[in-house]
Amino acid sequence: MRLVFGLVLVLGLGLAGFAVYMAKNYIQGYQAQLAHERAQRKPNIETVNIYVAKNPLRYGDQLDIEDTALIAFPKASLPNGYYDTEDALFPNANSAPRKILRAIEPNEAILEIKVTKPGEEAGITSQLQKGMRAFAIKVDIASGVSGFLRPGDQVDVYWTGNIGRNGARTEGNSTGAVTKLIQSGVKLIAVDQVSNSDTTGAILARTVTVSARPQQVAALAQAQSTGRLSLSLVGAGDETLAEVIEVDQRSLLGLAEVAVEKKEAPVAKKQVCTIKTRRGGEVISTPIPCTN
Structure with missing residues (x-):
């Protein structure tokens, strides 16, 4: 009886081990298929590392390396005027710091339009384009x-x-x-x-x-x-x-223009001067040049 009991016990343990082995393989296979499906469904987004602000930056603030960080940004949605290298944003080890022209919030991209050129102050001269x-x-x-x-x-x-x-x-x-x-x-x-x-x-x-x-x-x-x-x-x-x-x-x-009538200048009458002489009972008028 002991022999039979031992054989049954060994057989039971073997079947249990086999079941555990099969269940493990099934679960691993399912997890692998699930991971593969998730990888296929995951969008393949190409990114570029660009500089963003770590702290709030306000008009006139000096931009230092400690105020910035590099983060991955979708390449298809990159804004114009971004900075992706330290040499471009901080030339010559930031020996001539940039100043902030417009407020920049944390994790917001640092753009050319929001900072001055290296060494420039945040005054109106930095806002004048060439020829203006x-x-x-x-x-x-x-x-x-x-x-x-x-x-x-x-x-x-x-x-x-x-x-x-x-x-x-x-x-x-x-x-x-x-x-x-x-x-x-x-x-x-x-x-x-x-x-x-x-x-x-x-x-x-x-x-x-x-x-x-x-x-x-x-x-x-x-x-x-x-x-x-x-x-x-x-x-x-x-x-x-x-x-x-x-x-x-x-x-x-809405007033209409009134035409002004031009009045003709009066024509000056020609002056005639005469001298009168009497001859007997007759008076004779003789024209002479006018002296006045």
Whole structure:
């Protein structure tokens, strides 16, 4: 009986071991197939390491290596002006540090448009493109759009003054007091002493600084010295080309032009001078040259 019991025990242990072996193989095979399926379903996204901010960076802050980190970014969604090497972002071991032009949040990509060139300060000179000049325009609460102007906005510039002397006309056939659009889509780079485009509070400015070509600067200077300039804020993303706009009082009120009749100058009568002489009972008139 003991022999039979021993054989049964050994047989049972063998069957149990075989079952465990088969179950293990089945589970391993299932896990391998599941991992293979997951690998196939996983999107194959190519990435590039780019520099991002580690800490919040604000206008005027100095950009140091400790403030940045390299992270993987999808190659298909890379923004323009990113930095992917230390030499590009920190040339010459950051001997001439960059400054922050626009606020950068943690894990946000550091872009060319948001930092100055190496060694430059975060002033308006860093916002002037090649060939452009800075020009200041005097404004008040009305002509400055009630404090809603911000650096980076675009404005149309209107001139109001008196034109047309001695009956002269402009191209718009206007005379006297007139308002005319002289520049459109001009970019603001500073409002009073503020050049930070991240400013959110209202600024009741006395001057605004615009970026303009030298020819535009000359036109604005001439207009400012001969009349009053007003600004009109252009909507974000509005690329509409403004038409020629010129309004005088006559066209504003819809008054028709009254033709002025020209009066002919009176014709001067020719003066005749005579001398009268009496011959007996007859009086004779003799014409003579007039002395007066």
